[in-house]
Amino acid sequence: MSLLQARNVTKRFGGLVAVDDVSFEVFEGTIKALIGPNGAGKSTLFNALTGFDRPDGGSVLFDGAELVGRTPRETVHAGVARTFQNTRLFEEMTAGENVMVGSQARQRSGFLAAMLRLPAAVADDRDARAEAGRLLRLIGIEEWLDAPAADLPAGIRRLVEIARALATGPRLLLLDEPAAGLNLTETRELVQTLFRVRDSGVTVVVVEHDMGLVMEVSDEIIVLDRGRRIAEGPPRIIQKDPAVIAAYLGGGDEDV
Amino acid sequence: MSARTLRALAPLVAAAFVAVLPLLVSDRFLLKIFTFAGINALVVTGLALLFGYAGQVSLGHAAFVGLGAYTCALCTVRLDWPWLLAFAASGAVAALGGLVLALPSLRLKGHYLAMATLGFGVLMSIVFVEAEPVTGGVDGFGGIPFPSLGPLLVRDAASLYWLVWGTVAIAVVAAFNVTSLRPGRAMRALHGSEQGAQASGVDVVGVKVRTFVASALLAGLAGALYASVVGFISPSIFTFAASITFLAMTVLGGTGSLAGPLVAAVLLTLLQYLDALIPGIPTETAQALQRYQEDIYGLAIILVVVFAPAGLAGLWRRRRGGGEAA
Numbered sequence: 102m103s104l105l106q107a108r109n110v111t112k113r114f115g116g117l118v119a120v121d122d123v124s125f126e127v128f129e130g131t132i133k134a135l136i137g138p139n140g141a142g143k144s145t146l147f148n149a150l151t152g153f154d155r156p157d158g159g160s161v162l163f164d165g166a167e168l169v170g171r172t173p174r175e176t177v178h179a180g181v182a183r184t185f186q187n188t189r190l191f192e193e194m195t196a197g198e199n200v201m202v203g204s205q206a207r208q209r210s211g212f213l214a215a216m217l218r219l220p221a222a223v224a225d226d227r228d229a230r231a232e233a234g235r236l237l238r239l240i241g242i243e244e245w246l247d248a249p250a251a252d253l254p255a256g257i258r259r260l261v262e263i264a265r266a267l268a269t270g271p272r273l274l275l276l277d278e279p280a281a282g283l284n285l286t287e288t289r290e291l292v293q294t295l296f297r298v299r300d301s302g303v304t305v306v307v308v309e310h311d312m313g314l315v316m317e318v319s320d321e322i323i324v325l326d327r328g329r330r331i332a333e334g335p336p337r338i339i340q341k342d343p344a345v346i347a348a349y350l351g352g353g354d355e356d357v
Numbered sequence: 358m359s360a361r362t363l364r365a366l367a368p369l370v371a372a373a374f375v376a377v378l379p380l381l382v383s384d385r386f387l388l389k390i391f392t393f394a395g396i397n398a399l400v401v402t403g404l405a406l407l408f409g410y411a412g413q414v415s416l417g418h419a420a421f422v423g424l425g426a427y428t429c430a431l432c433t434v435r436l437d438w439p440w441l442l443a444f445a446a447s448g449a450v451a452a453l454g455g456l457v458l459a460l461p462s463l464r465l466k467g468h469y470l471a472m473a474t475l476g477f478g479v480l481m482s483i484v485f486v487e488a489e490p491v492t493g494g495v496d497g498f499g500g501i502p503f504p505s506l507g508p509l510l511v512r513d514a515a516s517l518y519w520l521v522w523g524t525v526a527i528a529v530v531a532a533f534n535v536t537s538l539r540p541g542r543a544m545r546a547l548h549g550s551e552q553g554a555q556a557s558g559v560d561v562v563g564v565k566v567r568t569f570v571a572s573a574l575l576a577g578l579a580g581a582l583y584a585s586v587v588g589f590i591s592p593s594i595f596t597f598a599a600s601i602t603f604l605a606m607t608v609l610g611g612t613g614s615l616a617g618p619l620v621a622a623v624l625l626t627l628l629q630y631l632d633a634l635i636p637g638i639p640t641e642t643a644q645a646l647q648r649y650q651e652d653i654y655g656l657a658i659i660l661v662v663v664f665a666p667a668g669l670a671g672l673w674r675r676r677r678g679g680g681e682a683a
Contacts, residue, residue: 153552173555183556191549193613194542202546206558208539212567215538216531222538229539250549262553269558 104129104304110159112149119145121328132305134315137325143308151183152176177206182271184262186278192251196261197233203268204229236264240294255282273304280311375522379515388514394626395521396579401622402528403575404607405615411568412548414471417478418603421451421573423595425580430498440505444581451577452570459569478600485592497591504585517586598651605654608661611668
């Protein structure tokens, strides 16, 4: 069953068509990779899907409900969480506290409840703390729980951001270049993490340049080039697709 | 005694000291200075939420103090309301002002937000002068009665002190609860990365508005206390310079902390009355310090921002080798 249906999504910046009439589907319980040379429109498409940017045309149905026009927060509430290409962590908070913030999306207790330390507020706090611990263990970085985000190595920062996104309780997780800045070991661990996340019932869309990782984890791949969808299919087919090879090798783009 | 018990005990010891101070100090003027320190601490606690936790700058907080002070004066003198009702109204009116200011702030960041709050402060200080029939204009507003809690009239120096610091204690406990639970994390997240906060499902707009309103409310209550303690208010008290003073206390106290700004508020208030506190100090020195007060605050802000961005609280945390904000 398709969880996400993007139809004819278009995003222009002035005269530049960053995302040009792109349609695709993501099936529940799968990992889908979104690849393409730099400037292909991958991050723009992510922003359009998550409410950080409003597409100029098209529609994005998540489990049948329209996402276009929603704010980032409403998108999170609908069950779509994301990470950023340049991590957006809260530097003065610890890794654990960063992940705890993700639980905000699932919780309701407000200022007044907190001011009076009502049971609801204390319960939310305890729940967020437990969930942060659980997620950092799931991702295998529990030893960083109390480290300030500003002190984290680049690879760990990405994983903390993934944990934070998972804390919102998403059904769909959009990861923007999660392997950037990871060493080989960390990348291996990331692959395992992605499988664990998928097995826990979360559908994943991942933008990634590491082709080894992409081919290994993804059930399906969609390829963008200069804003247009040029191919879509399972990894083995995509590897042999002439349009894809041309886009990567022929476009004069050194970043493969 | 472990560092942990020490940390848990420190606020209690500080609270006990503040509570018994009137029993140790018989000088009424000295008590009044500490009462003013409490009033400033109340404003600064609100600013600590706004600036230190949520990362939103206000250069116009004296306007909220003024709103509270004039509301209290009007309600008690003109409308003859019971003091507690006037006190509550003062907080409510200032909170409403905070709401009005929060609306444009949703679209503004950094310097632009600072400019908007500055403009609000200047605007209000003009209103205090020009709305003469209501505020008494430059001549000020006098004859404001002492606070009364039901039948209990609070008028001697010690009782006023306790009333002010009792209010501070309640505000600090409430603020501590807010900062240590869900809303506090939302505020700190907002400070850290607005996009990261949005992506985490934080109600960015709601958090900004609520924090603005809460800090304005505390400033309004502080204004009402000031009006009732002194009995006289005038526009010259709620100026841009006063806003800078509050901000200096907050910045010096440090981000992500309530204790730091509280301590800074007391210290900088005492600085204004050095001649009364240190009997031997030459009059010229004391006068010079008072004359250059704003320059000292401005310099303090610059030094803190450049050399210790996390303020007193940051230095304290670093000395202790990390640990969470309190």
